[in-house]
Amino acid sequence: MSRASFLILSVLVFCGAAYIRTNVDAHNNDVAVKKAGPVNFVRVSTLNPAYLELDNGALFIPVGINICWPRFVSSEDSVMNKMEYYLDQLGKNGGNFTRIWLSAPAFEVEHEKAGSYDETIARRIDRLVAIAKRNGIRIKFCLENFRALTNLPPMFAGSVPFDKPIYDKSGGGGLSSMKDFFTTARGKDLYLKRVEFLAKRYADEPTVFGWELWNEMNSVRIEDKKILEDWTSEMLGEVKRRVPKQLVMQSLGSYDTETATEWYRNYSVMPGNQIAQVHRYLDPGAKLEVSKGAMDKLAYDAVRTLKDWDLKKPVLLSEVGAVQAHHAGPSELYPKDSAGMMLHDYLYAAFFAGAAGPGQSWHWDYYIDKHHLWYQLARFNKAIRGLDPRTEDFKPFVKEENGLTVYGLQGKKTVLLWCRDQANTWEKELGQGIKPTRLSGLSVTLPFKVKVAKVSFYDPWKDKEMVLKNGNTIALPDFQRSGIVRLSVKH
Structure with missing residues (x-):
């Protein structure tokens, strides 16, 4: 290995270590x-x-x-x-x-x-x-x-x-x-x-x-x-x-x-x-x-x-x-x-x-x-x-759509959405014993336009993540109670 290559490799290793330590x-x-x-x-x-x-x-x-x-x-x-x-x-x-x-x-x-x-x-x-x-x-x-x-x-x-x-x-x-x-x-x-x-x-x-x-x-x-x-x-x-x-x-x-x-x-x-x-x-x-x-x-x-x-x-x-x-x-x-x-x-x-x-x-x-x-x-x-x-x-916002209350955080690189089923309440689930409904075929639309690089969904009740189709209107997978959508934004 040449001295120049060794120096470059050393710098890369050092920077990589610094990156890992920072994170x-x-x-x-x-x-x-x-x-x-x-x-x-x-x-x-x-x-x-x-x-x-x-x-x-x-x-x-x-x-x-x-x-x-x-x-x-x-x-x-x-x-x-x-x-x-x-x-x-x-x-x-x-x-x-x-x-x-x-x-x-x-x-x-x-x-x-x-x-x-x-x-x-x-x-x-x-x-x-x-x-x-x-x-x-x-x-x-x-x-x-x-x-x-x-x-x-x-x-x-x-x-x-x-x-x-x-x-x-x-x-x-x-x-x-x-x-x-x-x-x-x-x-x-x-x-x-x-x-x-x-x-x-x-x-x-x-x-x-x-x-x-x-x-x-x-x-x-x-x-x-x-x-x-x-x-x-x-x-x-x-x-x-x-x-x-x-x-x-x-x-x-x-x-x-x-x-x-x-x-x-x-x-x-x-x-x-x-x-x-x-x-x-x-x-x-x-x-x-x-x-x-x-x-x-x-x-x-x-x-x-x-x-x-x-x-x-x-x-x-x-x-x-x-x-x-x-x-x-x-x-x-x-x-x-x-x-x-x-x-x-x-x-x-x-x-x-x-x-x-x-x-x-x-x-x-x-x-x-x-x-x-x-x-x-x-x-x-x-x-x-x-x-x-x-x-x-982050700038918080709230919207209601398709029976969901959508709590949002609009950031410089990320938009985060917490989609909460309005029909699933403590009065119903805990007071009346009504189990949460499996929600299917729902979508949410951002109240503003952004260039979307990636969309993912996290189901906190099943601890599962999945990638969704990009766009300002997001087709949601099936879920119960709530789920979190994350959008990475292009600049």
């Missing part, structure tokens, strides 16, 4: 990452602030569910065995993200006395982080959830307390009301000292995605909502200073009333709130009609409402699921949804509405694990495989 790095759940654990922090994308990326520039789409605490167990071994099982299942099925409540009894370091932190529980959290790291999963830590100082025990079996008696005067904490907690130096100091204890352990840990100040801030029992807004604005900055490499954010309760719109707008636009999060549940007791209807529409609407405020930041549907009226407990629909049709709907609806990731389910145990629905996350990953929404700069 491996960009994949959210690369095997190498799972072995070594995350080494890069997650940030708001510098290419497109609607999405997330790693600090090495690789795309990060948070695919996962809430696994906030282990229900019905308390001993060290049982807590860790259950959490390890959940995180292993999540990781094996392509998940790379979860949310953990540090205020749940299993992970609460401040439980005996205000300002006193339990190293034994802290080491339990260390173990949890290690398990997540092994599975290539980022954790969003939720810092607090209490709504009153006293007299709010768990609402139902397997839930957690919503009070913090050790902060009350009667418990030695020195506070007389929730207002004291949010407005006095004593109350703020209690919050920030706990943050500092945790930050010393995890502020330099890339496995930690970020920190959520409070679970559903607007559910706190205090009349003056401006107090809560001012506190959130201040604490977003204070917490960020303590964890500068990680994201900080806030959350509000289920967006199921008109009055929640003002709450959501005010919190979403806060500059220090790095991710605009929205919670929404299918709730027969909700005041908003959309929250009582089709799961795909309620999830899509929640994200689009926030996106329409032009926030210039990522939006996530960070809690979603189905409940009994007025959140009295998990939905009676769950035992019937062994196929995971509701999970499927809010996974895709959120992403197709322009969220930075799929919808993130609540009820990890009553629903996801009970029916072994973890595979739905892997199917979602397969449906969007190879896409980079940052550079595509």
